[in-house]
Amino acid sequence: MPSKEEDRCMENIRNFCIIAHIDHGKSTLADRMLLTTHTLSERDFKDQVLDNMDLERERGITIKSHAVQMDFILEGKKYILNLIDTPGHVDFSYEVSRSIAACEGALLVVDATQGVQAQTISNLYQAIDHNLEIIPVLNKMDMPSAMPDEVRDQIIDLTGCSREDIIEASAKTGYGIDRIMKEIVRKIPPPKGDPAAPLQALIFDSVFNSFRGIFAYFKVFNGEIRKGEKVKFVATGRIYDADEIGVLKIKFQPRDVLYAGDVGYIISGIKSAREVKVGDTITHVSRPCDKAITGFEEVKPMVFAGIYPVDADDYEELRASLEKLQLNDASLSFVPESSAALGFGFRCGFLGLLHMEIVQERLDREFDMDIINTVPNVSFKAYTTKGEMIDVHNPSGMPEPANLDYIEEPYIIAQVICRSENVGPIMTLCIDKRGTLKNQLYLTSNRIELTFDMPLSEIVFDFYDKLKSISKGYASFDYHMSGYRKADLVRLDMLLNGEMVDALSSLIHRSHAYNFGRRVCEKLKELIHRQQFDIAIQAAIGSKIIARETVKAVRKDVTAKCYGGDITRKRKLLEKQKKGKKRMRQIGTVEVPQSAFLAVLKMD
Amino acid sequence: MAGIYVHIPFCRKQCSYCDFYKSTLLENKKTLLVSLMKELDHKANYLEGDRIETIYIGGGTPSVLSIEEINLLLSKISAVYKVSDKAEITFEANPDDLNKTYLERLYNNTVINRLSIGIQSFIDRDLRLLNRRHDSTKAKHAIRDTLKAGFSDVSIDLIYSIPGMSMDEWICNLNTAFSFNIHHLSAYFLTFEPGTCIYGKLKNKEIDQVKEEQSLEQYKKLIEIAEKAGYIQYEISNFSLPGHLSKHNSGYWSGKKYIGIGPSAHSYNIKTRQWNVSDNAEYIMKINQNRTYFEMEHLNLKTRFNEYIMTGLRTKWGIDLKEIEKKFGTEFYRLIINKALPFLKNNDIEEKENHYFLTSKGIFIADYIISAMFLD
Numbered sequence: 010m011p012s013k014e015e016d017r018c019m020e021n022i023r024n025f026c027i028i029a030h031i032d033h034g035k036s037t038l039a040d041r042m043l044l045t046t047h048t049l050s051e052r053d054f055k056d057q058v059l060d061n062m063d064l065e066r067e068r069g070i071t072i073k074s075h076a077v078q079m080d081f082i083l084e085g086k087k088y089i090l091n092l093i094d095t096p097g098h099v100d101f102s103y104e105v106s107r108s109i110a111a112c113e114g115a116l117l118v119v120d121a122t123q124g125v126q127a128q129t130i131s132n133l134y135q136a137i138d139h140n141l142e143i144i145p146v147l148n149k150m151d152m153p154s155a156m157p158d159e160v161r162d163q164i165i166d167l168t169g170c171s172r173e174d175i176i177e178a179s180a181k182t183g184y185g186i187d188r189i190m191k192e193i194v195r196k197i198p199p200p201k202g203d204p205a206a207p208l209q210a211l212i213f214d215s216v217f218n219s220f221r222g223i224f225a226y227f228k229v230f231n232g233e234i235r236k237g238e239k240v241k242f243v244a245t246g247r248i249y250d251a252d253e254i255g256v257l258k259i260k261f262q263p264r265d266v267l268y269a270g271d272v273g274y275i276i277s278g279i280k281s282a283r284e285v286k287v288g289d290t291i292t293h294v295s296r297p298c299d300k301a302i303t304g305f306e307e308v309k310p311m312v313f314a315g316i317y318p319v320d321a322d323d324y325e326e327l328r329a330s331l332e333k334l335q336l337n338d339a340s341l342s343f344v345p346e347s348s349a350a351l352g353f354g355f356r357c358g359f360l361g362l363l364h365m366e367i368v369q370e371r372l373d374r375e376f377d378m379d380i381i382n383t384v385p386n387v388s389f390k391a392y393t394t395k396g397e398m399i400d401v402h403n404p405s406g407m408p409e410p411a412n413l414d415y416i417e418e419p420y421i422i423a424q425v426i427c428r429s430e431n432v433g434p435i436m437t438l439c440i441d442k443r444g445t446l447k448n449q450l451y452l453t454s455n456r457i458e459l460t461f462d463m464p465l466s467e468i469v470f471d472f473y474d475k476l477k478s479i480s481k482g483y484a485s486f487d488y489h490m491s492g493y494r495k496a497d498l499v500r501l502d503m504l505l506n507g508e509m510v511d512a513l514s515s516l517i518h519r520s521h522a523y524n525f526g527r528r529v530c531e532k533l534k535e536l537i538h539r540q541q542f543d544i545a546i547q548a549a550i551g552s553k554i555i556a557r558e559t560v561k562a563v564r565k566d567v568t569a570k571c572y573g574g575d576i577t578r579k580r581k582l583l584e585k586q587k588k589g590k591k592r593m594r595q596i597g598t599v600e601v602p603q604s605a606f607l608a609v610l611k612m613d
Numbered sequence: 614m615a616g617i618y619v620h621i622p623f624c625r626k627q628c629s630y631c632d633f634y635k636s637t638l639l640e641n642k643k644t645l646l647v648s649l650m651k652e653l654d655h656k657a658n659y660l661e662g663d664r665i666e667t668i669y670i671g672g673g674t675p676s677v678l679s680i681e682e683i684n685l686l687l688s689k690i691s692a693v694y695k696v697s698d699k700a701e702i703t704f705e706a707n708p709d710d711l712n713k714t715y716l717e718r719l720y721n722n723t724v725i726n727r728l729s730i731g732i733q734s735f736i737d738r739d740l741r742l743l744n745r746r747h748d749s750t751k752a753k754h755a756i757r758d759t760l761k762a763g764f765s766d767v768s769i770d771l772i773y774s775i776p777g778m779s780m781d782e783w784i785c786n787l788n789t790a791f792s793f794n795i796h797h798l799s800a801y802f803l804t805f806e807p808g809t810c811i812y813g814k815l816k817n818k819e820i821d822q823v824k825e826e827q828s829l830e831q832y833k834k835l836i837e838i839a840e841k842a843g844y845i846q847y848e849i850s851n852f853s854l855p856g857h858l859s860k861h862n863s864g865y866w867s868g869k870k871y872i873g874i875g876p877s878a879h880s881y882n883i884k885t886r887q888w889n890v891s892d893n894a895e896y897i898m899k900i901n902q903n904r905t906y907f908e909m910e911h912l913n914l915k916t917r918f919n920e921y922i923m924t925g926l927r928t929k930w931g932i933d934l935k936e937i938e939k940k941f942g943t944e945f946y947r948l949i950i951n952k953a954l955p956f957l958k959n960n961d962i963e964e965k966e967n968h969y970f971l972t973s974k975g976i977f978i979a980d981y982i983i984s985a986m987f988l989d
């Protein structure tokens with residue numbers, strides 16, 4: 010065991026994160042470092058230790074970040090390396106910024122076969138903004154398809170480093186790892202901070218544990234924190250006892266004290282993730298710091314969608330499941346809502362589309378909930394004629410046209426990096442989505458960065474899928490919010506046999522309404538089964554019908570043969586026919602399959 | 614009261630629409646017959662000693678069998694099972710196999726008393742599309758000669774909604790059929806089962822499916838003409854002169870027990886349904902090695918109820934509400950009454966003397982109604 014004195018020496022601490030695009034090898038590199046430093050033995054080695062949710066592993070992305078401590082000896086001196094993991098998706102960019110704020114350096118990992126992607130760039134810029142020392146790593150050099158020269162040029166363009174600074178590596182084979190470890194120690198500066206100042210620690214993540222409650226991860230900027238002390242979370246104003254503090258080395262290791270520069274965790278009997286806000290500052294009750302650490306923001310959901318139980322009886326169970334999800338996902342919000350078509354459910358707020366999908370999948374997998382999701386929409390601001398501003402999270406929450414002065418919708422700055430041959434179709438896509446081109450930058454001779462100004466609502470529908478298919482998967486995409494602007498939006502309603510289906514209403518730009526209405530009608534015609542009567546499907550703006558389709562009544566539905574051998578088969582077929590009906594929602598007299606409620610998302 | 618079905622899984626030629634199990638490798642016929650005999654022994658207890666009232670030899674093409682082979686099978690059945698003296702014994706035949714000698718021997722030298730002939734159509738164009746071996750002349754001769762040989766229970770199969778078949782042609786087919794004074798008619802609309810040749814043609818757009826409306830009109834015409842000719846529609850696709858309905862098939866629809874012998878054949882004894890493997894070689898091998906040659910499902914109350922609804926509503930006898938209360942209990946009885954309400958209101962189902970029947974209107978959407986009446 011190292012002596013206390015060694016532990017305290019800030020000179021020997023290196024706090025760093027890894028910036029990488031999905032699948033560029035961040036997790037493999039992290040595993041490799043854990044092995045090299047013997048933090049993890051070969052025997053315990055499990056693929057991608059840092060991603061510990063099933064869902065994360067399957068999707069190959071890291072949703073919740075963690076911090077892990079490694080000991081590394083260089084030239085006889087022992088160093089403490091804290092690797093702070095960062096989520097790799099656009100929905101979680103605020104959380105990334107807090108992780109970055111806890112570091113002094115970053116490994117920029119780029120896949121030598123793929124090159125720099127949009128997400129990497131935006132995270133890299135955040136790191137540079139925070140004055141992090143950047144160590145560029147060219148990963149997957151063992152792959153035959155590696156194109157080191159081209160990618161090296163991209164990295165130099167981005168970071169301004171010299172060619173020699175870029176470390177060639179393969180996390181898979183272990184090639185280059187020694188040099189990475191050495192450069193972490195040599196290049197990344199040790200943390201600064203005043204151990205004698207009042208306590209100031211940045212919360213950059215939290216994890217829910219069903220036995221012990223919330224583990225909040227923090228970095229001590231100034232001062233020191235001891236076990237048992239009374240601490241205060243500045244933004245929430247709440248006071249806790251530091252029941253346990255410590256560091257994470259694969260397993261949790263309790264400590265009595267953590268000093269300026271240290272990264273660790275605190276357990277203080279907190280039950281819900283909502284109480285722990287990423288970006289908040291921990292200080293002492295008895296001797297508080299003057300100022301909180303800058304950069305704290307309340308995370309605001311940007312995308313909203315209704316979640317309803319398939320079986321109305323499961324409403325309470327759905328509420329309980331959402332509450333449990335919220336324990337470890339503070340950015341999920343929900344309020345009860347009801348729909349004439351779907352009954353009682355919840356309007357949920359998400360950071361973005363991926364976050365929405367993750368929540369939906371977790372409800373399915375972890376809680377075994379059968380749910381219907383409605384079409385997502387962004388958060389609008391509606392201004393009434395009386396000058397009031399109302400946040401609208403649901404098409405049905407829009408004020409009556411007579412009282413409505415105007416609507417504002419959120420805009421984003423979108424960055425797309427693509428191959429030059431895809432520029433045309435991508436521009437067409439973005440302009441079709443009401444985007445305006447702001448900038449066009451050649452990263453290399455055949456890679457272009459396009460910057461668009463566009464409404465967020467346009468990417469909520471099917472933007473990703475289209476971008477992926479146009480670019481055959483090569484384009485990457487990132488965005489950040491740029492504020493609200495006036496918009497000419499209309500509420501498009503769908504009617505089935507004259508009855509409005511509130512769950513199918515959408516707020517949409519007037520210029521898209523006709524085309525969109527027609528396509529929704531067509532899609533619903535495909536999805537709604539024939540019944541004993543004709544079913545009229547109509548799209549309407551106010552009282553004006555703008556599109557119509559008809560599902561013809563069933564005239565003949567009878568099997569000719571039913572003999573001995575056919576009875577089982579025939580019964581099963583009819584049981585299936587029956588089951589199909591059971592999973593439907595009755596709207597007026599019309600049976601609507603669940604898939605219809607998401608139909609608009611799947612249109613091409 | 615129970616029935617025995619024997620599946621003869623051989624055909625001289627594959628019909629383009631047929632998805633029943635059969636093989637054109639007739640050289641396996643002898644070995645298969647031996648296995649059928651063994652299966653008859655195996656199944657001896659399945660019917661729990663019930664008397665056999667009906668025997669049905671179907672296929673495939675049973676008329677690939679010689680008179681001796683038929684008698685071998687029938688005598689084996691009599692040896693193992695209690696067969697009623699008045700049993701209905703049906704034999705399925707293809708028109709092209711029904712020459713005069715064969716017919717005379719079938720009538721005089723076997724106990725077969727009912728013949729079911731796979732006519733399908735009297736139009737050569739249809740028969741070619743269906744890949745049948747006979748033509749319209751042969752079809753007519755076969756019916757005439759069967760009646761001449763002495764059979765007093767003759768059924769034929771017809772198919773409608775065949776691509777290219779006009780309404781006039783269908784009417785003509787029906788009139789031709791009834792002009793022979795046949796005793797029984799099974800008429801099916803053409804279905805395109807995956808894996809059949811005709812299904813492939815449909816997928817390749819070589820042929821078009823008959824429009825639903827047109828198919829419905831042909832079905833309506835069938836019911837109309839049959840009724841005028843004095844035939845009773847006793848099941849969705851089955852029509853007979855009074856006293857000539859198929860007892861064997863009626864057994865399937867009224868929940869009578871039956872065993873099915875041969876590859877792909879199904880058996881039922883109220884508690885279970887089971888079905889044999891659908892492969893001649895596998896069937897022969899498993900029978901010979903005393904291995905399990907079938908799959909089985911146990912029928913719970915709900916499944917039995919659903920089957921009762923399904924088979925009952927398809928027949929002119931309908932479903933018996935008193936019987937439901939007695940056999941399945943008050944809860945099921947109440948449920949079915951509730952489920953029937955919208956259909957009664959819509960005149961798709963009618964109620965007479967505690968029975969539900971499909972109306973002449975409801976019959977066209979029988980599957981729609983039945984699936985809605987199923988309990989989940």
